[in-house]
Amino acid sequence: MIRLSKSVIGKEEIQAVTRILQNEFLGMGDEVQKFEQELSFFFGRNAVCVSSGTAAIQLALQAAGIGHGDEVLVQSLTYLATFQAISATGATPVSCDVYEDTFTIDLQFAESKLNSKTKAIIPVHYASNVGNLNDVYKFAEQYNLRVIEDAAHAFGTYYKGKVIGSFGDIACFSFDGIKNITSGEGGTVVSNDLKITEKVKNLRLLGVEKDSEKRYKNKRSWDIKVSEQGWRYHMSNIMAAIGRTQLKKFSTFKTKRQQLAKQYIQRLSNIKSIRVFNFDFDDVVPHIFVVRILTKQRDEVRELLNKRGIQTGIHYKPNHLLAYYKSDYSLPNTEKFYSEIITLPLHSDLSHEEVDYICDTLNSIIDK
Numbered sequence: 504m505i506r507l508s509k510s511v512i513g514k515e516e517i518q519a520v521t522r523i524l525q526n527e528f529l530g531m532g533d534e535v536q537k538f539e540q541e542l543s544f545f546f547g548r549n550a551v552c553v554s555s556g557t558a559a560i561q562l563a564l565q566a567a568g569i570g571h572g573d574e575v576l577v578q579s580l581t582y583l584a585t586f587q588a589i590s591a592t593g594a595t596p597v598s599c600d601v602y603e604d605t606f607t608i609d610l611q612f613a614e615s616k617l618n619s620k621t622k623a624i625i626p627v628h629y630a631s632n633v634g635n636l637n638d639v640y641k642f643a644e645q646y647n648l649r650v651i652e653d654a655a656h657a658f659g660t661y662y663k664g665k666v667i668g669s670f671g672d673i674a675c676f677s678f679d680g681i682k683n684i685t686s687g688e689g690g691t692v693v694s695n696d697l698k699i700t701e702k703v704k705n706l707r708l709l710g711v712e713k714d715s716e717k718r719y720k721n722k723r724s725w726d727i728k729v730s731e732q733g734w735r736y737h738m739s740n741i742m743a744a745i746g747r748t749q750l751k752k753f754s755t756f757k758t759k760r761q762q763l764a765k766q767y768i769q770r771l772s773n774i775k776s777i778r779v780f781n782f783d784f785d786d787v788v789p790h791i792f793v794v795r796i797l798t799k800q801r802d803e804v805r806e807l808l809n810k811r812g813i814q815t816g817i818h819y820k821p822n823h824l825l826a827y828y829k830s831d832y833s834l835p836n837t838e839k840f841y842s843e844i845i846t847l848p849l850h851s852d853l854s855h856e857e858v859d860y861i862c863d864t865l866n867s868i869i870d871k
């Protein structure tokens with residue numbers, strides 16, 4: 504079976520985890536601080552590590568003062584995590600449609616959903632592409648909104664010569680097992696706004712003020728000060744050790760993912776009944792490779808691929824179709840795309856021969 508996605512782990516990660524285990528200090532300590540320093544260097548901005556990408560978005564929103572009674576504009580076509588992170592703060596996610604060519608948030612649609620409760624917009628860098636991110640920032644400035652980028656797919660992606668996270672308001676990344684780099688589970692909040700990053704540092708440790716500084720020295724606070732609701736969302740030394748090792752390998756992962764995407768594009772872009780996203784894969788570091796099937800039943804194609812040993816996915820079931828987030832309006836592009844999309848295998852252990860096999864197989868299925 505060719506896997507849709509997987510963690511890519513070598514002896515370096517095993518050694519790093521073993522080193523932490525042998526120290527017998529598994530929780531949040533100096534290893535997390537080192538990972539944060541390395542990430543801050545990578546982004547050129549402060550990075551605060553948390554237990555997941557979902558936690559990163561939730562805490563970024565809370566740190567920005569967004570909560571009960573507020574509304575957050577977000578595309579429906581995203582992982583459930585984006586929506587759950589918003590509703591966890593007490594705010595309401597407002598489902599928006601996406602543009603046809605980029606699958607990024609449709610700003611005209613978003614504009615139609617604005618009201619006095621709207622406090623933020625979350626652009627989701629779907630399939631690692633950020634669309635016209637400058638327009639999102641212009642929109643946010645015009646309507647006085649915070650921008651929290653869901654950059655879970657976009658670690659290492661460049662936009663107009665700058666790496667995502669190195670500019671803008673707040674960017675949230677995920678290091679779950681299958682993302683561009685992993686720390687087992689984990690995430691990070693990146694921002695230039697010290698009020699945000701300092702607050703996230705407290706919120707991840709039950710709201711205990713300045714506890715992070717203690718933990719970095721492998722200590723804890725005893726005479727604690729708490730003035731708000733916090734969470735147990737910190738990162739552990741074990742996770743940070745995996746993350747640090749993966750960060751060192753990132754340039755290899757990046758090249759491989761980009762080469763595989765370019766190969767897919769080359770093999771599939773001339774097939775009439777398939778639409779690919781022809782992003783610039785010198786800038787974009789693809790986390791998933793999504794195609795649209797225009798002529799045949801998507802589910803039938805998936806089943807036939809599965810029979811030939813190729814695992815595929817559907818990213819994602821739109822959130823406005825879920826009972827918990829059901830909207831009383833429809834999202835035409837999102838709903839149309841949802842019936843067409845298939846995610847093909849992509850991870851940095853995938854071989855070029857496997858991509859050829861996947862393309863040949865897909866071609867023969869579509870032809871029939």
Ligand SMILES: *Cc1c(COP(=O)(O)O)cnc(C)c1O
Pocket residue numbers: 554555556557558581582584585627653655656676677678679688689690
């Ligand atoms: C992975 C992901 C998240 C959440 O990250 P976790 O680390 O799994 O909590 C959020 N948004 C998107 C688009 C994702 O793909």
